[in-house]
Each structure stands twice: as C-alpha cells, then as structure tokens.
Amino acid sequence: MAKLIGGVGTSHVPSIGAAMDRGATQDKDWKPFFDGYIPAKKWMADKNPDIAVVIFNDHGNSFFLDRVPTFAVGVAENYKPVDEGWGPRNLPDFKGDADFSWYFVDKLVENHFDPLVCSEIEVDHGLQVPMELLFGHPDNWPVKVLPIWVNTVQYPIPTPQRCWDMGVLLRKVIESYPSDETVVVMGTGGLSHQLQGSRAGYINRKADLAYLDGIAADPEKYRNMSREDYVETFGSEGAELIMWLVMRGCMDKDVKLIHKHYHAPASMTGAGMVILENKD
Amino acid sequence: MADTQDTIPVTPLFDRPRALRGYKMNKMANGLGNPANREAFVADEAAYIDRYGLSDEEKTAVMQRDWHEMVRLGGNLFFILKITAVDFIPITQVGAAQASMDHDDFLRDRLGKNI
Numbered sequence: 118m119a120k121l122i123g124g125v126g127t128s129h130v131p132s133i134g135a136a137m138d139r140g141a142t143q144d145k146d147w148k149p150f151f152d153g154y155i156p157a158k159k160w161m162a163d164k165n166p167d168i169a170v171v172i173f174n175d176h177g178n179s180f181f182l183d184r185v186p187t188f189a190v191g192v193a194e195n196y197k198p199v200d201e202g203w204g205p206r207n208l209p210d211f212k213g214d215a216d217f218s219w220y221f222v223d224k225l226v227e228n229h230f231d232p233l234v235c236s237e238i239e240v241d242h243g244l245q246v247p248m249e250l251l252f253g254h255p256d257n258w259p260v261k262v263l264p265i266w267v268n269t270v271q272y273p274i275p276t277p278q279r280c281w282d283m284g285v286l287l288r289k290v291i292e293s294y295p296s297d298e299t300v301v302v303m304g305t306g307g308l309s310h311q312l313q314g315s316r317a318g319y320i321n322r323k324a325d326l327a328y329l330d331g332i333a334a335d336p337e338k339y340r341n342m343s344r345e346d347y348v349e350t351f352g353s354e355g356a357e358l359i360m361w362l363v364m365r366g367c368m369d370k371d372v373k374l375i376h377k378h379y380h381a382p383a384s385m386t387g388a389g390m391v392i393l394e395n396k397d
Numbered sequence: 398m399a400d401t402q403d404t405i406p407v408t409p410l411f412d413r414p415r416a417l418r419g420y421k422m423n424k425m426a427n428g429l430g431n432p433a434n435r436e437a438f439v440a441d442e443a444a445y446i447d448r449y450g451l452s453d454e455e456k457t458a459v460m461q462r463d464w465h466e467m468v469r470l471g472g473n474l475f476f477i478l479k480i481t482a483v484d485f486i487p488i489t490q491v492g493a494a495q496a497s498m499d500h501d502d503f504l505r506d507r508l509g510k511n512i
C-alpha cells in the first residue's frame with residue numbers, strides 16, 4: 118500500500134513566485150524568507166516522495182464566481198500553470214496521477230464527500246508556489262501531483278472541521294491505495310493577511326507563531342475554531358489556514374515538528390511553514 | 398434581500414450580498430487575465446468596461462482606480478487585482494488605499510517594515 122511520509126504546511130503568496138522570477142531571492146527583503154526553506158527542500162529531497170497531494174484555493178484563475186466548488190479534485194494526467202494576468206511563468210507542467218486521483222474521488226464519494234471532478238484544468242500560484250518552495254526549479258517536477266481545491270473566497274467557505282475530516286479520509290485513502298509509492302501532503306495558504314477593507318495590511322505575528330507550534334502540538338484548538346474566529350484572528354484572507362487542517366487531519370495525533378519557519382511580511386502576508394512527521 | 402452584516406469590524410466578507418453586487422465588476426476585472434482583454438482594456442477602457450454592463454458608479458470607481466470604492470461596491474481583491482496587471486501597481490499600494498493610509502505609513506505601521 119502507498120505510504121504517507123509527512124505533512125507540510127506552507128504559505129503560497131504569489132509575490133514569492135514573482136520574487137523568484139525576477140531573481141530577487143537574495144535581496145534583503147526576501148533572503149530571510151527563502152533561507153528558511155533551505156532545510157525544508159533538503160528534507161523533501163531526502164524523502165523523495167512519488168506523489169504530492171496539494172491542498173490550495175484558486176484565486177480567480179481556474180474558477181470564477183460563475184461556478185464555485187466548495188471542494189474540487191484534479192484527475193488529469195497534466196496540469197499547466199495558469200497565466201494569472203502578469204504573463205506566463207517559466208514553470209514546467211505538473212504531472213498528475215489519474216489512477217490515484219480517481220481512487221481518491223471514489224473514496225470521497227463513498228464517504229459522503231461530493232467534490233467537483235476536474236479532468237482539464239490549470240493551476241494557479243496556490244499550487245505553483247509551494248511546489249517551487251519545496252522542490253526548487255528542476256526541468257521536470259520530481260513528483261506527480263494530486264490537486265485539491267478548497268473554496269476560501271466566496272462565503273460560505275467550508276468549516277475547519279470539514280477540512281479536517283477530509284484529511285482523516287485522505288489518510289485512509291493513501292494507506293489503502295494498492296501501490297508502493299510514497300506520498301507527501303501539503304496544506305497551503307496563509308498565514309495572517311487581509312487584502313481588503315479598512316483592516317487591509319493586518320498581520321498577526323503572535324497568532325501566526327502560535328499556529329505554527331499549535332498545528333503540530335494542539336491541532337484540536339484550530340479544528341474547533343469557527344470560520345469567523347479564523348477571519349478575526351488571521352484576517353479575511355488568512356482564513357486560508359483552514360486548508361492546513363486537511364494536512365493535519367491526515368497525520369497521527371502525536372507528530373514530530375521537524376521544521377518550522379516564519380517571516381513577515383512577505384508582500385502583505387505573514388509567511389512560513391512547518392514540516393510534520395508521524396512518530397513511528 | 399438582507400444587507401451584509403459584518404460581524405468582524407473593518408473586514409468585508411465576500412458573502413452573498415457582496416458576491417451579487419460585485420458580480421459584473423469582478424467579471425470585468427477577472428477578464429483581464431486574458432491577454433486579448435488586457436489589450437482591449439488598454440486601447441479603450443470605457444468600451445471594455447461597458448461590455449460587462451457595469452453601472453456608472455461602478456465604472457467610475459474602476460476608471461478612477463478607487464480601490465476603496467470598488468470594494469464597497471462588491472469588488473473582491475482577487476479579481477480586481479488583475480487591473481494592476483495592466484497598471485503595474487504594487488499590491489501594497491492597493492492595500493494602503495483600502496486602509497486609507499499613505500503608502501509609507503501603511504508599510505511601516507501595518508506591515509511592520511522599516512521605512
């Protein structure tokens with residue numbers, strides 16, 4: 118059966134991609150941010166997983182408001198990076214894994230999750246940036262991806278509990294998938310930020326740092342928070358952090374916090390990451 | 398239809414009233430993800446906007462790049478931000494406008510940068 122090798126939580130701020138594109142990763146504003154990902158990249162290279170499940174939200178690039186899936190799953194063999202309006206980025210296509218994706222979709226529906234199933238779709242910075250941060254810029258990505266989109270833009274967004282439940286199921290799906298492949302699960306988005314309204318520019322460093330420790334040691338706290346709590350604590354767009362709960366829900370109760378990193382601001386966002394491993 | 402009832406101060410949630418109200422403006426702005434639409438927008442902004450049936454109030458807010466007003470009228474940053482792919486305005490400038498702050502003050506006081 119396939120094996121879960123660990124969970125990653127990471128920001129996916131588009132400015133991170135833009136900074137990489139213009140070669141600004143060593144500038145004084147950005148160096149401390151990128152330096153914190155060096156150990157994470159090494160961890161990923163050592164683990165060398167076959168499949169990355171990436172949980173993220175679209176930002177008006179693959180979906181518009183004409184149709185807003187609460188959850189969507191990619192079942193394609195290939196995903197192109199979308200041009201978000203600033204021109205195409207120089208990134209290789211992402212290889213999918215249709216067999217694993219369809220297996221996941223079957224299990225979701227059997228267990229009363231009802232996702233939108235996407236056979237032809239592009240992926241925006243929500244998936245691109247975490248992949249670049251963890252795998253760098255190889256000619257071809259060393260893993261296949263299974264994209265899971267979560268609506269965090271138009272209300273009602275799913276509850277933190279629902280994201281968690283999907284993670285619990287994802288764990289069962291990985292561990293029942295007839296394959297000897299290894300899987301990393303990446304929950305993305307956040308940390309605190311708010312782009313709109315008079316509280317724009319809101320960053321809550323204290324809550325962000327507590328979250329990075331708490332998602333490892335005390336995830337119940339974040340599972341039990343309401344959507345409104347997320348918005349109030351982390352800002353309107355910081356509510357993206359509910360997506361890390363899919364990752365956390367698929368890990369054991371007790372985990373090792375292998376790496377954590379925080380830097381603020383990245384553009385207008387508190388940014389950072391964790392790596393978690395089960396204790397076995 | 399009930400008005401938006403924000404329970405968290407100064408934080409406009411993109412709920413049903415806003416999604417409905419801002420639909421046309423967001424659709425117009427989101428269209429700018431397409432290069433042909435960006436060209437059309439640059440060539441004749443008013444004509445491009447008119448394709449989407451915006452009200453005069455909405456059209457004026459867009460043409461004046463009044464970010465605060467656009468959000469008041471139901472604009473959502475993820476969509477209207479695509480206007481900055483034409484104008485090349487940094488997002489912090491849009492943020493400062495949302496907060497009604499001078500850009501440097503915004504960078505220092507909200508984002509904690511050393512300015």
Ligand SMILES: [Fe+2]
Pocket residue numbers: 129174176243306307357
């Ligand atoms: Fe995002």
